[in-house]
Amino acid sequence: MTKAELKKAIEEWKQHCETVQAATSINIIESPAQRLARIARLRSDYTAFVDYYFPHWTINPETGKATPCAKFHIDAANKIKANRNLKAGFVWHRGAAKSTNMDVFVPMWLMCQERREINVMVIVGKSEDNAKTLLGDIQAELQYNQRYIADFGEQYNAGSWEEGEFVTQTEVAFFARGRGQSPRGLRYRSHRPDYIVIDDLDDDELVESPARVSKLFDWVRSALFGTLDGGRGRFFMVGNMIAKNSVLAKWCDIKSVHVTRVNIYDKNGDISWAAKWTPEEVQAIADVAGYRAFQKEYMNNPIIEGAVFRNEWIRWGKRPAWSKFSEIVLYIDPSFKGSNKNDFKAAKLWGKAGTQLWHLRAFVRQCSVAEMVRWCYDLYEWARAQGIAVRWYMEANFMQDTILDEFMREGELRGYQLPMTGDKRKKPDKFQRVEAVSPLWERGFVYYDESQRDDPDMLAGIDQTLAFEKGMRGHDDAPDADEGAIWILQRDTRQKKIVSSTSIGLRPNAKNVSW
Structure with a gap:
């Protein structure tokens, strides 16, 4: 000194x-x-x-x-x-x-x-x-x-x-x-x-x-x-x-x-020192720190940025007109196995315009399944209002899970059900799947809608993408959902099939959502 x-x-x-x-x-x-x-x-x-x-x-x-x-x-x-x-x-x-x-x-x-x-x-x-x-x-x-x-x-x-x-x-x-x-x-x-x-x-x-x-x-x-x-x-x-x-x-x-x-969250998703912090206080810490810093400082999970994806591969751009997209897919990774309160739920909206893949909207949160389901219905109604046809996918394993009950309950309230399709493929190892699509980022085929540059869900998803590495203990729901959406877009391009979302009536007095 x-x-x-x-x-x-x-x-x-x-x-x-x-x-x-x-x-x-x-x-x-x-x-x-x-x-x-x-x-x-x-x-x-x-x-x-x-x-x-x-x-x-x-x-x-x-x-x-x-x-x-x-x-x-x-x-x-x-x-x-x-x-x-x-x-x-x-x-x-x-x-x-x-x-x-x-x-x-x-x-x-x-x-x-x-x-x-x-x-x-x-x-x-x-x-x-x-x-x-x-x-x-x-x-x-x-x-x-x-x-x-x-x-x-x-x-x-x-x-x-x-x-x-x-x-x-x-x-x-x-x-x-x-x-x-x-x-x-x-x-x-x-x-x-x-x-x-x-x-x-x-x-x-x-x-x-x-x-x-x-x-x-x-x-x-x-x-x-x-x-x-x-x-x-x-x-x-x-x-x-x-x-x-x-x-x-x-x-x-x-x-x-x-x-x-x-860790600040124990294995059940509860606060380890609950007498000191409320869940709201810990969530506020996570929001300010960001995903990688929170994992390192509070979850003893140091993550090497760039192990698979690099920051310079994240390209923002002005989105093409909606009519330019040959197909738009919403892929849901609910991560609803077990009862961990700190599990992330991910829903990712991707579109294909020519050879470009566009990341358009994101839901990446530690929340209840019900909150994610409401977001999905709000997105559906927004897309309908814009004249956008969206194909809806979720891993088939979850189609028989209790999560489907949440979609059905919300659908009954709104007067219609989402046209959800199960992703029935036999998936390889998650790391192999996500790593396999990483060259699309590296070679410049992936773009992010610049209107979402300050969206916390989009940024949380990018944090998880940059943090992704083999054997990681942190959350990887966002890049997993990205891989699902991209796989479907690429498959449909190969098969030259473009299927529009089924039109279903809107819930009366649905709230307006700004996207």
Whole structure:
């Protein structure tokens, strides 16, 4: 840090210390027996420990209510407590309180146990200054947390986070180190490190260089790991998986390393830390971040742009007159297998004009099937009003699924049914199918209607297209629907058959939709 930056950091730390001291005032009245019983409970109950000693971290200033730990916080803390020699990777999404728990709450919980659990703690950050700042958080608690001090005695003795090390009166030593910085000789008296936490070591610049990642990983598993006493002690990395080629990824690939992966959506589509975020708040994050950034930062799913499609292949153009299209197809990929709330539904409108393929309209959303069905009916009515004939397709597997019931219910409300045809082909592997049509983008046959340049559904679909790669864990419903529509357009061109959509009466008083 520069002198000015250090001065600012010190001022901010002092303000934080004042907050810690004020928030942890003691107003509890209890007998000695009650106090001992309370301390015993807090030693065994991580959630209760966090709620009592750290209200300045947990209480929401807007509501005045505490945000309790999530199950994954509790499970991780208990796992660490139970295993003095744990080697682990905690792959948690952004905003999951990784540093707060692993750098502050958990070590302080271990320190107050009846059996001594920590002698020397080392925090490793992406830089020395970053590690010192992280160290400052736990020093502030040990020095100014009145509740902790009242229950377990004065903690702080000497040293400072600004210098990268301090020690408590019970002779627990704390050190800060930056990535690649020599850790050799790290010890306090006769004790070597026994709690090493590597916090968000990777960054976007580092992971761009495989050579740098490999060199840093070698440092982690040799020089840094070697500071333990013959491998004894707790040693783990925390962070979110921002790249497949990262130090965290390499660490988690070690067979003996315990790995916990927490995404903002769990496997059932629920919010992993529901006490902190509402579904609407998470959706707002996804809307602002965009598909690829959200997958990387919040779903631990780093996606390499351009693995199959490249950004420069996305060509926008002025759409030809509707009469110039030889055929227009709407292909639906409802992705309605299972009950995941965060599944995407995709419906894509494509047309063929000469040798050009035009992407005309899109529906790509995390929503209910009913919302997608209403959009499809609205599109049908808009197309009818424009005099556009659209052929409607959906994968045949879904034609017998409960999703068809949604179309029938909406059709009964509107007074007609959509002329849906099942795509009955025996489909090859999805990656092979989508990759097979990618040359159409590369060779300049695919265009996007420029009137839809700011449409969020169209942009979400493009994000999924650019993110598409073999073995991806993210959503690929949009490029799958694109492939279905293009396959039908190309097939019909080969067979030289053009079939118009069946005319069916409109629902009375149907709402007007601007397309």
